[in-house]
Amino acid sequence: MEAIKSIGRRKSAIARLHLTEGKGNITINKKDLSTYFPLERHQNIVLSPLRVAEMEDRFDIKINLDGGGISGQAQALRMAIARAVIKVDPEKRSALKTEGFLTRDAREVERKKPGRPKARKKFQFSKR
Numbered sequence: 001m002e003a004i005k006s007i008g009r010r011k012s013a014i015a016r017l018h019l020t021e022g023k024g025n026i027t028i029n030k031k032d033l034s035t036y037f038p039l040e041r042h043q044n045i046v047l048s049p050l051r052v053a054e055m056e057d058r059f060d061i062k063i064n065l066d067g068g069g070i071s072g073q074a075q076a077l078r079m080a081i082a083r084a085v086i087k088v089d090p091e092k093r094s095a096l097k098t099e100g101f102l103t104r105d106a107r108e109v110e111r112k113k114p115g116r117p118k119a120r121k122k123f124q125f126s127k128r
Helices: 040-053 070-088 090-099
Strands: 004-010 013-021 026-028 059-066
Touching: 004 070, 013 070, 040 070, 040 090, 059 070, 070 090
Parallel strands: 026 059
Antiparallel strands: 004 013, 013 059
């Protein structure tokens, strides 16, 4: 099997993934999964598509993560892994789709407007 490439995005985070046959090693920006994502909840987000597809120890995954924060990067990586799993086994698509791993969450931070302290917040109004 040749390397499968996929991409996932969330907020301003982009995950580029290379999936090959292997023993289940996950390398993110030349670091191990547990060192890059020290919190267990982020590790669970990343590994959830592999658990749903029952492919946890079949593939080695190398990821290039860029931009965003930790939660956005974890969700972008989840989407990239789910897309790669579909390329390997198209029959897993329905299981991944029902979990919501294939839907791009398009919510972004709203920009700050001029004359306001935040995007929608207004300065305190003084009548006198």
